[in-house]
Amino acid sequence: MTTPIHHWADGAEFPGTSGLWADVTNPATGRVSGRVALASERDAQFVIASAARASHAWAATSLAKRTRILFAFRELLNSRKDELARLITAEHGKVHSDAVGEISRGLDVVEFACGISHLLKGGHSESVSTGIDVHSQRVPVGVVAVISPFNFPAMVPMWFFPIAIAAGNAVVLKPSEKDPSAALWLAKLWQEAGLPDGVFSVLQGDKTAVDALLHSPEVDAISFVGSTPIARYVYEEGSRHGKRVQALGGAKNHLVVLPDADLDLAADAAVNAGYGSAGERCMAISVLVAVDPIGDELVARIAERTRAVVVGDGRQGEATEPDMGPLVTRAHRDRVAGFIAAGEAAGAKLVLDGRDVSPRGDSDGFWLGPTLFDHVTSEMDIYREEIFGPVLSVVRVASYAEAVELINRNEYGNGTAVFTNDGGAARRFEADVRVGMIGINVPIPVPVACYSFGGWKRSLFGDTHAHGTEGVHFFTRAKVVTSRWIDPAARPAGGLELGFPRNV
């Protein structure tokens, strides 16, 4: 029996009319667990129209009422995060504690959005010109589409929708068709929290659903996260249709280890950030840059730790939880295994081969163990391409300057980190690298919710990062009101004056 996974519109599940469905698979068993509805253009219009209708009343709802619903959502999600985490593990494959971790980071954004009354405060200036006052306000944009990737089915949507909803918008979430159940679960939770029907909808599907969102005149803003080619397409197509768009793309994140660093902590960091969530994180470390002369020692320590990584079915419960789960689909596992073969053929030294893995789980799962390459060069495909799997490439460089040059030449600029005990070098690194998020002895520098998340170069199209005050800005438009109330005791003279008004 497979579970049907529907759209959510007007406060109820909606199976859609397309008759098209895609299989959803449990990556740890290789078995189909559900069938997700794939929206037709007509289904998309139905969901968007419901959001557009709801957006007006929601925008007019007081901040006090909106905030109370946000708080209720926060409480419900916090108390039931295990339930959601189990859904994520069953469709994505990441181990349970990792799924709880992503929900917790999403909850941080919900908590940030609970302060929306403060975040939306405008300015006021009295007597900017004689008898004239000015105030500014930020108003909702209307209907916001959030299009998310498979790798964080809860956290990435939560980078956006808590703030969009708090700011008075209606949201249509188009999750990845690979793990669509979390979105539906979240929609039901919003309903329980008291959110009016239509303010949060879920549109399931593939390119047809995305294109309908990009082309609909009723959608005002698009927040996209996914691979770089699709991010670029969404940015260009959405902008062409007059929407504001933020489109976060792929990554190739470098961890630089300077010779003075604590090598044990650096090796721990490389393993945790390289193989956590099977490397399927946009902030995963995929390149380790070892600055001479520590390469041999560092690779030995990383290899020793990597051999201890347990790969298995992440649903098995806290006590016996493995470190790393399967990859999301068979096709993706095979693609990553193909990169391992390509790296070997290109002459990189294969220190540990994940294809030899003995997983703790069903033999039909999409398994691949942690893989370590040494002596990788910047011409090799395993360096240039985003692999998005448990493959860590070590590049050896002679100096700090060479490390920085490597990072700055890379076409991605999402995250990077340096491990060092030299404060001056760390400070210089921060200034020298052209990357959006930087860690100093922190391998996965995902900004906290009140700061904004986003990369540079091919990792972000558009200029607005996710959450924090940039998120509030993205989901609102500015109004500036210039007003003159006529005081009978100081009535202006009036009369014809066709010249451009000057301040007096």
Ligand code: NAD
């Ligand atoms: P993806 O680009 O394949 O899919 C992302 C979304 O786009 C999904 O909802 C999908 O249905 C939709 N989509 C796919 N093909 C499309 C097409 N041709 N036209 C229109 N829409 C389409 O990405 P993915 O494989 O789900 O996720 C992994 C990627 O996401 C990696 O590249 C990763 O680096 C990136 N990512 C980036 C960040 C970030 O913050 N920069 C965060 C998470 C993931």
